[in-house]
Amino acid sequence: MAAMSEKSKDAEIERLKSAAATSEKNKDAEIKRLKIAAAMSDAEIKGLKAKLESEKQNCWWKMSSQQNSRSAEIEQMMNEMCSMVRRLHLPPQVDGETWQYQTNSGEWAEFQDKANKELMLKFQEGQQTCEMTIDGIAYDYDFQVMNQTNKRTKKARSIRFFSNLPHHWGITDADSLKMLLPVNQGNGQDGSDDRICFVTDPAVMSTLEDLLNGSKRRHDGTGCDCLHGRSTFRLVEAYQVKNRELWRRYQRHVRSILDKHKQHGIKPRVIDPPVGEALTRFATDIQVDLVGNELLLFHGTREFDLAKTIAKEGFDNRIARSGGLYGSGTYFAAQTCKSAQYATNKGMQEKASTQLMGTMLVARVAIGDPHYASGPCKNLTRPPTKNVSASASNSAHEIRYDSIIAKPGIPNGQSNGVQVHMEFVTFAPEQAYPEYILRFIEE
DSSP states (O other), X not given: OHHHHHHHHHHHHXXXXXXXXXXXXXXXHHHHHHHHHHHSOHHHHHHHHHXXXXXXXXXXXXXXXXXXXXXXXXXXXXXXXXXXXXXXXXXXXXXXXXXXXXXXXXXXXXXXXXXXXXXXXXXXXXXXXXXXEEXXXXXXXXXXXXXXXXXXXXXXXXXXXXXXXXXXXXXOHHHHHHTTSGGGSSOOTTSOOTTEEEOOOHHHHHHHHHHXXXXXXXXXXXXXXXXXXXXXXXEEEEEEEOOHHHHHHHHHHHHHHHXXXXXXXXXXXXXXXXXXXXXXXXXXXXXXXXTTTEEEEEEEESOHHHHHHHHXXXXXXXXXXXXXXTOSSXXXXXXXXXXXXXXXXXXXXXXOOSSSOEEEEEXXXXXXXXXXXXXXXXXXXXXXXXXXXXXXXXXXXXXXXXXEEEOTTSBOSSTTOBOOSOEEXXXXXXXXXXXXXXXXXXX
């Protein structure tokens, strides 16, 4: 016990010595600090405090800035998501022509309708840059580099113009932007109209000539004994119509027909008899909606200048010849031999020749829900109506057909007694779009 007591004493002595040394060191450090403080002037002490406060503020600002940037990014992502949800509950763009922006995931999304229209207007006014606020966020737009910059976060992302024009026009979205400018409407430097494009591709010319000759026969493959039914058509020149305004007008009309059918529960029957194989094949190639009763048909014109007017302004039944067997509308046919009767001033008596070249249009026509005529109906200025049965949402009522079809074999009140060719009649100028103008002779 005595030995242990002696060791405890020694340990306690060592501890006291160590504590004394530490206290001495602390005392020296405190004395040194006081000496430095005493040596500093009041101005130096004030400057040191200001520096410490500034460093504190900078640290807080950096943290706050990072937080704000992150919050803005999250807010922007949320706005994008909300905008996409809103678009899901809105009807699709009628004419399919939109401005789009690239999202954080790399996908392309449409601007809201209001923003889309404003961007379209500013671009057409010739502005290279503009400012716009969407969902409370201000952006700068640059049409030269095609980007959008958030004015607060400085984040930039790409924008583009999506034209949704027919693929067989061969026009890129970048090229289609030029079509939005007024100077592009028939104001080329050479005086030409770039809505009417001369076809130079031999393959396309060959396809169109095959279309003319392949469409002489009836739907059942039998030949026609009329004057032009025995001809061989030779395509001399062809023009493709790339008229953006007419195309948009036609798209809007197609949409209105579809909306009417949906509203009234109309399910149009398949066209009977069907058009010939040649027309069907070519229609499929240029994405005509055959299932929705959109057809590719022929329309003869007496003069080339008249065909060019149609390519610029569209078909217009208001100036159509009166006295048509099935009303005062625009007439189309599924057989070239029928349309050839109206392709020259003497088409009823003579074939087209080098001295009197024939002109025919190939048109995309929205037949929709047609009325099948049982005989002549010359006094009509629009399609007749039909009764629609009552449904859960609508009582029984009348609704108007979209067009008239005269099938072969019906009485026509003429000397021959019956309808020989199948004819289609529309009554709205925007119900057909001219795809090609064909200039031909017959052998």
